[in-house]
Amino acid sequence: MINLEQLEPIFRQVFDDEAISLQRETTSDDIEEWDSLTHMNLVVALELRFKIKFALGELQKLRNVGEMLDLINRKLG
Amino acid sequence: MLFNSFEFILFFLPLTVVVYFLLLRRHLTIAARSWLLFASLCFYSWWNVRYLPLILGSILFNYTVGGLLAEYDAGVKRGVSKKSIFLCGIVANIALLCWFKYMDFFIGTANGLLGTQLPFLKIVLPLGISFFTITQIAFLVDAYEGLVEERNLLNYALFVTFFPHLLAGPILHHSEMMPQFERLRNKVLNWKNLYLGLTLFFLGLFKKVVLADTFSAWASAGFDTTQPLSLVPAWLTSLSYTFQLYFDFSGYSDMAVGVGWMFNIRLPINFNSPYKATGMIDFWKRWHITLTNFITTYLYTPILRAMGRITFTNSLVAIFLAMLISGFWHGAGWNFIIWGGMHGAGLVVNHAWKKKKYKMPAWLGWLITFNFVNVSFVFFRAKSLAGGGQILAGMAGLNGVVLHKSLEKFSLLRDAGVTFGKWLDAIKGNDETWITAVVALVIVVSLKNSMEIVSRVRASWGWLALLLVASFWSLLDMSKVSEFLYFQF
Numbered sequence: 001m002i003n004l005e006q007l008e009p010i011f012r013q014v015f016d017d018e019a020i021s022l023q024r025e026t027t028s029d030d031i032e033e034w035d036s037l038t039h040m041n042l043v044v045a046l047e048l049r050f051k052i053k054f055a056l057g058e059l060q061k062l063r064n065v066g067e068m069l070d071l072i073n074r075k076l077g
Numbered sequence: 078m079l080f081n082s083f084e085f086i087l088f089f090l091p092l093t094v095v096v097y098f099l100l101l102r103r104h105l106t107i108a109a110r111s112w113l114l115f116a117s118l119c120f121y122s123w124w125n126v127r128y129l130p131l132i133l134g135s136i137l138f139n140y141t142v143g144g145l146l147a148e149y150d151a152g153v154k155r156g157v158s159k160k161s162i163f164l165c166g167i168v169a170n171i172a173l174l175c176w177f178k179y180m181d182f183f184i185g186t187a188n189g190l191l192g193t194q195l196p197f198l199k200i201v202l203p204l205g206i207s208f209f210t211i212t213q214i215a216f217l218v219d220a221y222e223g224l225v226e227e228r229n230l231l232n233y234a235l236f237v238t239f240f241p242h243l244l245a246g247p248i249l250h251h252s253e254m255m256p257q258f259e260r261l262r263n264k265v266l267n268w269k270n271l272y273l274g275l276t277l278f279f280l281g282l283f284k285k286v287v288l289a290d291t292f293s294a295w296a297s298a299g300f301d302t303t304q305p306l307s308l309v310p311a312w313l314t315s316l317s318y319t320f321q322l323y324f325d326f327s328g329y330s331d332m333a334v335g336v337g338w339m340f341n342i343r344l345p346i347n348f349n350s351p352y353k354a355t356g357m358i359d360f361w362k363r364w365h366i367t368l369t370n371f372i373t374t375y376l377y378t379p380i381l382r383a384m385g386r387i388t389f390t391n392s393l394v395a396i397f398l399a400m401l402i403s404g405f406w407h408g409a410g411w412n413f414i415i416w417g418g419m420h421g422a423g424l425v426v427n428h429a430w431k432k433k434k435y436k437m438p439a440w441l442g443w444l445i446t447f448n449f450v451n452v453s454f455v456f457f458r459a460k461s462l463a464g465g466g467q468i469l470a471g472m473a474g475l476n477g478v479v480l481h482k483s484l485e486k487f488s489l490l491r492d493a494g495v496t497f498g499k500w501l502d503a504i505k506g507n508d509e510t511w512i513t514a515v516v517a518l519v520i521v522v523s524l525k526n527s528m529e530i531v532s533r534v535r536a537s538w539g540w541l542a543l544l545l546v547a548s549f550w551s552l553l554d555m556s557k558v559s560e561f562l563y564f565q566f
Contacts, residue, residue: 057252059374
């Protein structure tokens, strides 16, 4: 089971912002740098870090941190 | 059948709604869904029944391939791999689209490059084929990647053909549609949804027949004329089309969403005041939103993944390619490829700018974005590259400046080479033309959009009066038959 604290460093690195703090409710609207382009960097960073693979149809759902966490844990579990 | 026709508004829509809910009241849910499917197929065939077998064949083929993919068991030895089934499905869909949409473009290009004399096939584009092909490609991709859970042929066929979206979107995703046809609470007539749906429908109809169709006359005159346009009519031609396209397409989308609500079905929102955008990234978050989502998910991402490493440069290349393909999806012609390329380039510049953390005042961002979009739509509308070039030359002032006679007394203008006289005759315009364009600019920049308006609607006499005025005005203006612009894509 991974948690928010494990996601945070990845977000800070991808979006180049040390001030990012994540909540389950955080969405792509809350982080200025999070657009369709950086979204892919985030997805790939997550795939490498947790050795998982997202399907194309899942990518739009990953715009919400809570759903992202659940999906990653489902894939790891 | 057109949304803006009396047979749709007075006959087809009421009959479909009433029978649907009568069947549901008797708990005949399968019959009700079948009725909706039957009505959708009638809606499609109204235009040309010859293409009914085409859409039915496409649905059955994709449903079957999707089923094979979803149930593929890796443990069982088979003659064909999952990947080859998937690729066959994708290739078949693209081949169908190529045949009906791009053959003459390929033939023309080959004739031009190789000097051959191949005859054109002059195939009629089946209505909605671009839309029902890409929604089903998305279905196959998801089936291949194990995301398709629900597989009911009736729900699937209804998802593809449901008449509000069938001809020009919004582009739907099976995972947000198919479950809705199953949900129980969607099956009781909901007066609130019916009222809000009707309001949204008539707001959309108003945008289409009162606003878009007014601009259509000037845009057509300007783009069809062979004489060179001077400065002002050239600008009014391009602005007329920019306003026509928005009111036409967003009006159509409003009507589609509104009709969906009447059946308690939520279709995705397609527009969010796009001409308020202050940058190109912002524009594509507001314009044809369901297409943006489709391109991001099913074009941009696979292209980027195929390139191996995710770098900033690779992302920009992927964005550009995805927009180029999206341009070509809109139509078989170089002008559409240029349009896509322009938007790709605009997004690339915007992303690079953002990465550098440069700032720009919002008003300047808006001014650049709006003008860039306006110029790009010249290529979107023009029948050929040369035709688009003609309009742009006029907009740049290369064909001179002609102004209204009343301005002749200003010697400054005369000295600058301005002539005076019949300044808007070339686009069959008059003073109403520029006044309407100014009004439209104010509307799209400062007013709330139809979704925001509908979210404020209450059951009050005031709103009812507004709804009645909008609907009667639209119905009175509906005497002429005019197709929606996005039917040609």
